[in-house]
Amino acid sequence: MKRYLNIFLLLLAVAFSACSEQAHEHDGEEAAQETTYTCPMHPQIVQDEPGTCPICGMDLVPTSAHGEDIEITDDLAFLLQPTNETVVANINTVKPESKAVPTSVEMEGLITYDERRIYSIPARVGGRIEKLFIKYNYQPIHKGQKLMELYSPELLTAQKELLYLVRSAPEDKALIEAAKQKLRLLGATDAQISHLIRTGEASYTFAIYSPYDGYAIGLNTTAPSATPSSTPVTAPNAGGMGTANPGMDRSRAATPPAGSELQLREGMYVSTGQPLLRVVNPNQLWAEFNIPAGEVTSIAKGAPVQITFPQLPGEKLEAQVDFLQPFYEAGENFAKVRVNLPGKQKLARVGQLVSGTATYTTARALWVPRKAVLDIGTRSVAFKKVGGSFKPVAITVGTIAGDQVQVVSGLEQTDVIAANAQFMVDSESFVKINE
Structure with a gap:
């Protein structure tokens, strides 16, 4: 009997132990199912398995669902809000606006001459310069001012022809007028012709007068070099007078290219058509500015420009765009803007650096x-x-x-x-x- 009791107690202990193990296993499985993992820095990251935070890369830590409930206040709710949502919510936004905007472009340039007021005085007859009265650049010149005295066999011959006709055939008005016209074509003025008829003596030197007002430019004031000149000089005539041959070879006479410096010396020979002098009238000046090529499409002719002078603070000139010229030089693409300065004014000087502000309205x-x-x-x-x-x-x-x-x-x-x-x-x- 006692043996059966021991067996019963043993079986009862085994059954109780099995039930306890099942209960512990059930509790472990339930705990495993209720355990979650979160990031200490980003509590909005919650996972069922261990791992790393996708935001900051920190290891996730386990958390239990049986913890005490925490009251979520407004301040805590703001802290628990995702970072990107918090930032996005506080960023100001705008929309592109379709409109035409008045704007301006700053330009740098300089004052220069109006090229339409630069005149060239050519030699109408070949000869030798006996006296030269224009000797340096920017020398003031007035209309009717004597520029030089020229010895020309051709002019001397034309004077003698007129005097001969006046003395021998005063009744032949047509022939006398033709002789006068020949002198006019050679550069003589009506006053010179009247003086010639009144005195009855031909002049061996003939004065050349300026037909323009302004300043002399383009003169070569440097000393002549020792290299032979490319302009052929004709030999003196056989008469031994030391003068040029009346039939001097004009076809071989080289003339300087346009815009080059002119060399004038007393005693030098000039040929027919050779430029003697350039005269510029400064009553009308230009302001030329260089701007990027991309800006030139926005500025139109007639756009207002305000010109300021760095050397004269507070002084301003109001002008308008007169000409736009695309230009390419030295590998840099830019455009040239030309502005006519208004009338006669005392502020601008040729070669002076100026600043300009052109205003316009964009498309x-x-x-x-x-x-x-x-x-x-x-x-x-x-x-x-x-x-x-x-x-x-x-x-x-x-x-x-x-x-x-x-x-x-x-x-x-x-x-x-x-x-x-x-x-x-x-x-x-x-x-x-x-x-």
């Missing part, structure tokens, strides 16, 4: 605040709002007017972009643009 286009565009060196970027986040997009900018930037391409008028693009970039970020 209608999309404009955004300047802060909304980020320049990353190779391109410009704006942050376009897509859903609940911002996406960097490449844009093409045009004119910059104050705190506004013209958007040529990359954005639509319905797009929403960040008002401050710099705020979207931190020290550890890199803007990646999807092409």
Whole structure:
């Protein structure tokens, strides 16, 4: 009997032990199922398995669902809000605006002559310069002023022909008038012809007078070089008078190219048609500015320009654009803007450096605040709002007017972009643009 009791107690102990183990296993499975893992820095990251935080990379720590309930206050709710949602919610946004904006472009240039008022005085007859009264650049010249005295066998012969006709055939008015006209074509004035008839003596030197007012320019005031001249000089005639041959070879006489310096010396020979002097009238001046080629399409003829003088603070001139010329020089693409200075004024001097501000109104286009565009060196970027986040997009900018930037391409008028693009970039970020 006692033996059966022991067996019963043994069986009862085994059964109780098995039940206890099953209960412990059940409790372990339930605990394993209720354990979750979260990030200490980002509590919004919750996973059922151990791992790392997808935001900061920290190891997840286990948390139990049987912990005490925590009251979620407003301040705690703000801290528990995802970081990107918090930042996005506080970013100001703007939309591109379609409008025409009045703007201006700054230019640097200088004062120069009006090329339409630069005159050339050529030699109407060949000969030798006996006396020269214009000897340096920018020497004032008045209309009717004597420039030089020229010895010319051709002029001497024409004078003697007229005197001979006046003395021998005074009744032949037509022939006398033809002789006078010949002298006029050789450069003689009516006053010189009248003086010749009145005195009855031919002059061996003939004065050349200026038909223009202004200043002498383009004179070569340097000493002549020892190299042979390319202009052939004719030998004296056989008469031994030391004068040029009346039949001097005009076809071989070389004339200097346009715009080059003119060499004038007493005793030198000149040929028919050779430029003797250039005279510029400074009553009308130009201001010429160089601007980037991209700006020239915006400025039109007649656009107002305000000219200032660095040497004269506070002094200003109001003018208008007269001419636009695309120009390419020294590998740099730019345009030349010419402005006619108004009337006679005392502020501008030839060769003076000036600054100009041309104002104009742009064509209608999309404009955004300047802060909304980020320049990353190779391109410009704006942050376009897509859903609940911002996406960097490449844009093409045009004119910059104050705190506004013209958007040529990359954005639509319905797009929403960040008002401050710099705020979207931190020290550890890199803007990646999807092409």
